[in-house]
Amino acid sequence: MSTVVEGYRTRLRPGAAEAYARTHSRIPEDLHAALTRCGLVRWRIWVDGETLFHVIETRDGRERMVERMNTLPQVDAAWDAAIAGFVDDASGSSAPLPLVWDSILD
Template sequence: MSTVVEGYRTRLRHGAAERYARTHARIPEHLHAALTRCGLVRWRIWVDGETVFHVIETRDGRERMVERMSALPQVDPAWDAAIAALVDDDPDGSAPLPLVWDSILG
């Protein structure tokens, strides 16, 4: 199975890094199941200060996964609210990361 791996960056609100890590210590099963149904294969997250780096592996791209999730009834409003309180909503703070080098490609 071929998958799409993408990097993505978000920014946290000032002082939210520890709470963000605690929140992600356990993802609700029903949220994980919905993401998987919508195309998620693997999602890894690193935090450096207030910058969050995501490596998202999907069946056919992060955008397509987000479209599918958006078409569902809201899966977990409490989770969405908790994350929204931690992530900076400045549109310049979130962006796809361009791939510079991949060891598989050489």
């Protein structure tokens, strides 16, 4: 199965990194199932200060996965509210990351 791997950057509100990481220690099962049904294969997140770096692997692209998620009823309102409280949408720094180099070394 061929997949699409994309990088994405978001910013946290000042001081939110620890709570954000704690919240991600357990992803709600309903949310995980919905993401999987909508095309998610793997999602990894790194943090550097208040910057989050996401590596998102999907069946056919992050944008398509998000489109599918948007057609579903809200899966977990409490999760959505918690994450929205951590992320700094006003910073204008949420953006896809352009791929510079990709190689598998033997």
